[in-house]
Amino acid sequence: MPLNIEGEAKVLGDFREAARRLTADSPYDYGDLIEILGAMEDVSKEHAADKPWRVKLDLTVRLGKRSARFDVVCGSDDLDKAADRIVRQIDAVRRRQAAVESAESEVLLWRRHALYLMPRSVYSVGRGPHDCYGRRVRLDTFEMIRAWENVLLLDADDAEAKMDLAVCLVSLSRHTLRPGAKPPPTPSEGRAARSQWLRAARLAESALRAQPTRDNTETFRRCIPPQRLMPELRIEMLKLLVANPGGEFEQAQVDRARRSLALASRDGIFSELERAVKNVRRHPKGLRLARQLMGGEKYSPEEVVKFAGRFTDHPNPLVRFVFECVIADTLWRWRRDPTALAHYDRAIAVQEDALAAAGSSHAGRIDDVYRHRLVACEFLGRKKEAKESALAGARHFMKVRRFNWSISWLYFHCATKVLGPGEETLALEICQAYLDAVKRHPNVQDNYGPRMLEKREQLKARIAGRPVPTFDDLRLIRGTATTELKSPRMAVGGGKLWLAWQHWQSGGPALMVDLEKESASPVPELPKTIRSVAAAGKWVYFGGRGGIYKLNTEGKLIKHFSTADGSLPVNHVVDLCSGGGKIYFSFRDSGSYGVAALDPATDVVSVLAPSRRGDKLADEPVYNVYRLWWDAAYRRLYASYYIRFAITSDRTHQFGWIQEGKKWLKLYNRDAPRMIVSQGAEAVMVMIPNEETEFRFLKTRQ
Known part of the structure; x- marks a missing residue:
């Protein structure tokens, strides 16, 4: 079925009339156009340049209201034979010998064709735009658009077709307008891509209003354009999420959309922060928006200090902590005002109470106040006070025995940058505190472990009066x-x-x-x-x-x-x-x-x-x-989809797979190897089943 029926209706009508006149005496039925829809599945597991492979074609031949469905399995070396068989099947349909009254409507045929081409969604809820870097994927996307448009031509109220068509249109538009595109789009291509994105937004909105499910909500949210491309359309789509037409919207989605709207207007952020202060007990995350006041682009320092000063005496310690930090950051960054340090001190005074009000998931951001203070001291030229700030933070965290990404940086900075000759004992204490904390908190990423171990050995050597280990005996x-x-x-x-x-x-x-x-x-x-x-x-x-x-x-x-x-x-x-x-x-x-x-x-x-x-x-x-390892002892392959956090020990998430024969066995972090080194029939497997790292030396079937 053509994409533009109105433009081609007359041509098609003339063609059909000519076909009827030419084939009036034919035993075949040429009265209606033949439509061939199908899907292809690769049934050959091996691919070699000089060897044939086999595919299975699932074809539906449609003629008027009748259709025939058949499968063809063919090899790449006998295409002529397969084509001949397909032609015979089509001729049988045209003779009406093999055709039966179609059990599937034309809408279902086009839908099946479109769904076959749609890429696998990587999201657990809904779907999102897919990458279109490969030429084959772009061609498939054009065919998906054709199929979904045909579904909508036959059923204009199909919500699924509208949403999936919107995803395909956004995928192509996003590819055209992506940053750093080479060659960059021409002005006309850019306008066409934006127009296409606008059309996708209208389709997604219509589908969401018809079926406000959680899947459609997530898909709609992922189709919202970035601020740099289409700010007005972005605001319009965000307003729809905030309006909440009564479907299965989650509060987190509404809050996220509201925050994005607040950032789009100059004064909206102030009203949104006032809302966050009122709801701080139920939703402490809302105060994260205060970080946007520190940019210095939309608001003058006077405006920020005046607004934040309204909440420095608030009864909630988290509110006081956040806005004291906002004032401090604004004063030293934009005014070079040393009174910022006094505001940091007031924030540190309520730090533990603020953490209790916010919850442990916010500990990293709250504990980062010491780093902000020492950076401010260095910026203001107060190096001695910067050192005191860093050591005060390290002593505090050693006392409360808390550990996260912010504290790990502070320990590393104190041991390697702040403390110098004559302070080896305190530096060694901080090194050991870091290493002990890593054992107690295996879920915190160990960013500085090897360097802290090296520093600890150097400090021990200096304290004992031994030569410090170096790499002088190695050649580069x-x-x-x-x-x-x-x-x-x-x-x-x-x-x-x-x-x-x-x-x-x-x-x-x-x-x-x-x-x-x-x-x-x-x-x-x-x-x-x-x-x-x-x-x-x-x-x-x-x-x-x-x-x-x-x-x-x-x-x-x-x-x-x-x-x-x-x-x-x-x-x-x-x-x-x-x-x-x-x-x-x-x-x-x-x-x-x-x-x-x-x-x-x-x-x-x-x-x-x-x-x-x-x-x-x-x-x-x-x-x-991202990683493949061979286990020579058990002669099996291990596949890991983690790369950056491969040494963490979060035992609640899936880590990878072991191949047993022709099947894949899922493994989770407690049971999954972090690394495997094989030689001959032996293997060394690095595991983290609990808080300790284990090295397992294995021989064949041991």
């Missing part, structure tokens, strides 16, 4: 010329060390280190978008945004695996791992995620997850697997 191999690189991935092959880097954005250069010559150099034939490396026998494999690169141990490129030759499902390879005679890798690209294996002997790629279309994160590792 020069020539790498790498900057802004982190999280190295390493492999050993052919007597060389091979390195890749998990660069924060796009990877980095592949490096080859010759251990005998003590030299390092980039691999010349590879791009600077490499993220991972693994070695198997006489081959070395690098993975990155361009696919997988197979090299010999001399660094010469032997083969490039990518979507161009059909050997990979997508081009973006996140991590590589060698084990069991195979190279395992995780991939992601524009909504396609999963884990696969490459056989070095045959160069055949087998997809391990998702094993079926529609598999979700709860069933298999099908979303953002």
